[in-house]
Amino acid sequence: MRLQLSEEDEAFRAELRTFFTTEVDEGVRATVRDRGELTKEQIVETHRTLNAAGLAVPHWPVEWGGKDWSPLRRHLWHEEMQRACVPPPLAFNASMIGPVIATFGSQEQKERFLPPTANVDIFWSQGFSEPGAGSDLASLRTAAVRDGDDWIVNGQKTWTTLGQWGDWIFTLVRTNPDVKKQAGISMLLIDMRSPGVEVRPIELIDGGHEVNEVWFTDVRVPGENLVGDVDSGWTQAKFLLGNERVGVAPVGATKRVLAQAKEWAAATRSGDGTLLDDPHVAVRIAELENELMALELTALRVVANSADGKPHPASSVLKLRGTELQQAVSELVVDVAGPGALAFGTGDADSDLPVWARRSTPTYLNLRKASIYGGSNEVQRQIIAGTILGL
Amino acid sequence: MRLQLSEEDEAFRAELRTFFTTEVDEGVRATVRDRGELTKEQIVETHRTLNAAGLAVPHWPVEWGGKDWSPLRRHLWHEEMQRACVPPPLAFNASMIGPVIATFGSQEQKERFLPPTANVDIFWSQGFSEPGAGSDLASLRTAAVRDGDDWIVNGQKTWTTLGQWGDWIFTLVRTNPDVKKQAGISMLLIDMRSPGVEVRPIELIDGGHEVNEVWFTDVRVPGENLVGDVDSGWTQAKFLLGNERVGVAPVGATKRVLAQAKEWAAATRSGDGTLLDDPHVAVRIAELENELMALELTALRVVANSADGKPHPASSVLKLRGTELQQAVSELVVDVAGPGALAFGTGDADSDLPVWARRSTPTYLNLRKASIYGGSNEVQRQIIAGTILGL
Amino acid sequence: MDFELDEEQQALREAARGLLRKRYADFETRRGTVADAPGFDRDTWSKMAEMGLLGLPFTEDDGGMGAGPVEVAVVAEEIGRVIAPEPFLTSVVLTGGLVAAVGTTEQRAELLGGLASGESLVALAHAEPGARWVSTAAGVRAEEADGGWRLTGVKEPVPQGAEADVLVVSAALPDGGTGLFTLAGDDDGVTRSGYRAPDGSRAARITFDGAVATPLGEAGQDQATAIAAAHDGARVAAAQQAVGAMQVALETTAGYLNSREQFGVPLKRFQALTFRAADLYVAVELARSLALWAAMVQADPGTSAEERSTAAARAWAQASKAGRLVGQEAIQLHGGIGMTAEYSVGSYTAHLTTLDHLLGDARHHLGRLAASVGDHAEVDPLG
């Protein structure tokens, strides 16, 4: 057992820290720091800055821009980004469809899609979930029917995050209704400018518009856009969702917000001192810090032991506990804001309340999703009980 | 809506308070106050003191010693007893078998059993649970087979509280193995001095001996000891268990212990002051007080609305929340005791630690049972979800 | 000890429920109503006035109905059930309660009369940036000038502040203490910037720049105690309002679990979900018991000011804690649909969150209760 990073890893981390804090646009980082919403341009430009430095898709095959880093380095990269308020590379591109195409795609698909995916010349959307299916992804009903070499797609997807900005969408569609539900699914890449694709916004309780319904009405998709074999889509989906869970504990970002919460508490009057002097607030923060540290160390244990490619059984803890703590810290921030948390939809209105206080309730409400999307915490508990405890 | 007790109820309460604090043996009350263990003699003598004053079985039919009190008065009686550290009348007699015999027994059985039951001339034990059945009471396997007018009983009961002191035991036995499990059960009253009855102690993790296994080997039981009809035992069991849930939230006793915990915390040095000055301890106590008050008011709502005989749907909350709070207060006491909680089995050993501190861990460990026995909290949640929420 | 509503109170409940359900039974109506300022429906407000709800707790001499805290709680619960955006809590209970407590006879007649008739919306401008649920003012200062009073400083957030016809403003007095003043929302020297609160109701920043104002009640009097008492009164009503909202959020959640399937199995077969629903039921019932009790304490003429204040802290601490649990779990038990503005349950969560930070959260009030925990042995709700 060894506590310290090796000298090489230490240097690696320092280099990243410098890059993230000097080469990434300060306005973007300030927006993240203030818990504001990023524009499409900010997301794309940051991603491209990272990609130009080889920092957008380090986990891809080297041939397509990957870096062959150790799991520990990938962890450090991810943590330092969050620490520096740098928005991570667009997940739909870097973590989701890119690795799928690199693994399952044809040579033509790789050449056609991977470079623009790495650079967000294509802004990808995800078309997996459907209304009423909840966590039961495999019960999807959007159907693709052959018409010559093409597929004709009809159906509806939902919870498509940032779908309003998408150029292309990777979808799971039912290509065979007559077999066990997982066995009749294929993965199709669909140009969102195709006739018959319609994106409809879903307003969330935080007042924002980040998810969408995507409707497909007789959408014609060329056969060459099928990834892997027909009816093999469930394999690609499991691969993609498995990747999704890696680094899914947003420890770095949560730690940063908790550190900010301390500053905010220290700047808030309470009784004779500040809110940070309030013993109940201080203990609540100390407990969250300890829980976060335990989670970060667990993440380090997981990466330290996944060098041989096998996922560590404790990895399922990361999503579950990571989202719980993310939510707990967001709740702390609302409580620090106190009455200021009422200033919710200030928009362009004048307000004497600090931006963080005004963003506290929308963020708190928005993060209720963290334990639902991307494999709900109930699904994570099911995995732990089933896979690890044998129940 | 009205906040106050009526003048009559106020007077009733004052009278009880006086009786409990002056007429019940002070040694017994001190033992309860110090969280010690009562002897059989203390339990029996206290019960008889109450019975002599008409306060042991007020909820029985008037003909057999009952008082025809309003539900509110029964509540006040129960709370004032706990408040005064008076051990309540022996539950097996007063709350369990007494009402069953009064409701389902023959005239002969009533005359034979009710007066000695009211006065604990018979010390009753309960023979319901069996090994491996857990909350699934109806799966019981102890069998009674007819032999002329008699029954021959074979099998094993467990968790028989205070069975070592029992004179008689009321049992559920399987009299018909060929029908649906609930339909083949009868209730038999068995003299524990009968040949073939063996009581074996079960040591619990608190080191104490309060529960037992009871083995029946070819025990001959006269047919006249069957309560109600053959194979109707499940009806009597449900009636008994329903009664068990009334007044099952030990609010009064928990409140008393919490008040004591404040005294103990105020007598414990911590930093520059006492443990009661510690803001974390004070808030924890304040929160428990509030939760207990909410529970007590819920109990009052339940009794206020059960005047027409129908149980209020919120009554299922009482057992669940009541035991949770009982356990939470016992945990608080262990924490107040701090290092003193290590002095566990001092027995006759010399100790400079106060008795309450030495009793804190045994009580904490013992009370883990509160959420298991008498309808586990999982069963209570099932009842709430099923009966009230329709799930 | 009796928790039952009498016949008149039951009739009040039926009437309020009928009116509010008629308006908001279709959740889309509420969503449309809060989409734009003023964030509530003026027609419903008028009908509430006609029904006597807007003057409910005020004396008949002041233009009210002469009812008490229990009747207020009855209406608040109905408001909560449909999360009606009409500002009954902040305008009638909180601001009206304060005017009734300290206003002169003329002020009561004018302000409460206008409020009760629905003609004039009143708002309390008390909260100040950086202050946390205190009963004093520091950010807005009152000065005597030309035989009158002028106010200078910032109040925020002020519930319904941008829409109110009349403002009641707390301000630091020249010689110490916190005074109360009243002026019209569109008076000179008053600048208002309104926005949406989390539940769709409205709040505002209000800047006073030497605005001329009239003392509410006796000039120069420290009104901090009255401000605290009015907030405690609002907490008792808010507790009942939260109970109404929690009850419906729970019913909605149970209904969802009852009607939906996942993995080919009805959701209600997932015991991990139904047990959590059972825990919500427990939380709601406990909060309801304390809320009802606190209303009775407020209504009982024999209770002391301190008892009423403690009762308010107790009831609201319990409701706040339960509201957080119910709000979070109701969304989680629904899954994604619970996150959408179109579906009702997330808006219940938003409303419970708003109430929580309007009146001080459970931790704040438990801290209040903790300070006196050594002063008594047991807590006895029967006195």
Next chain:
Amino acid sequence: MDFELDEEQQALREAARGLLRKRYADFETRRGTVADAPGFDRDTWSKMAEMGLLGLPFTEDDGGMGAGPVEVAVVAEEIGRVIAPEPFLTSVVLTGGLVAAVGTTEQRAELLGGLASGESLVALAHAEPGARWVSTAAGVRAEEADGGWRLTGVKEPVPQGAEADVLVVSAALPDGGTGLFTLAGDDDGVTRSGYRAPDGSRAARITFDGAVATPLGEAGQDQATAIAAAHDGARVAAAQQAVGAMQVALETTAGYLNSREQFGVPLKRFQALTFRAADLYVAVELARSLALWAAMVQADPGTSAEERSTAAARAWAQASKAGRLVGQEAIQLHGGIGMTAEYSVGSYTAHLTTLDHLLGDARHHLGRLAASVGDHAEVDPLG
């Protein structure tokens, strides 16, 4: 950053596991062992000595093995897995650690040599009635007399105090500060009254009535810092011991759910139960991560005394909290059988409860951490 045990450490684990499992694989053996004083098995204690476990953390010059906190943690975890009643934690880690830190060369050779060989049991008499996990002494006072020292006062509870051959005693010094002394358990002026702790281990009240004692280390020196550091070292080992106990309690619980039926259905079909087991797994893994990290911090020569102390508080706070949850839930998920002394799981709960109050519970240590929460921005385990 590396969480893997090296080959030697793995061999140590296998050896310790083999020895302890051989003795305690049958739970009834443990139950029999703790039934009577001394509450542990002297034969197993001797075998642990032969294996080098009792001298593990001491230098070879002091008669030890020269291993470090990671090796101690490895053994502690194995102790925890079978809740072996042998006093490795209190005698070797805590008392031995303190002797190693402050004893003179001769004292170290004698006391640690005797401890390592299993010939002499040492105990730390530090806790005093009414004191709460402080590093100072007040109830026992040391006085110089006739060129020597005499101790007067009461220590309680003293783990293994009635059975120890040698006592290390903290005492208030005449000129302030807390000194350390050593004397034999059966010396004149020492009265011992032993009893059972909740987990079957033994504790005692020890009364000193002018008992002659020898200063441990330099006479008259304030040793409060060393006492605190030794307790922190014990906390790190205790965290790992608790993790071992929790791990087995969880495995036992999962095994029970897997094998038993109720209402004709396997218990593992009750999702409300299996989800709770999953939450226990999360708690155990998080506690394990902090415990391993804290052992590494202790083992790293580059860390400061303050860092080591904070790491101990962190690891133990997490283990304490997790231990309470696991202990309570393991019984509840079993039902009645979990309450019995005959079945193992309840004794795991009793052991976790004992550890919790031996070294200060989570609340105590979170309070410690809270005091310095404003001194840093983020907490970085990588330094």
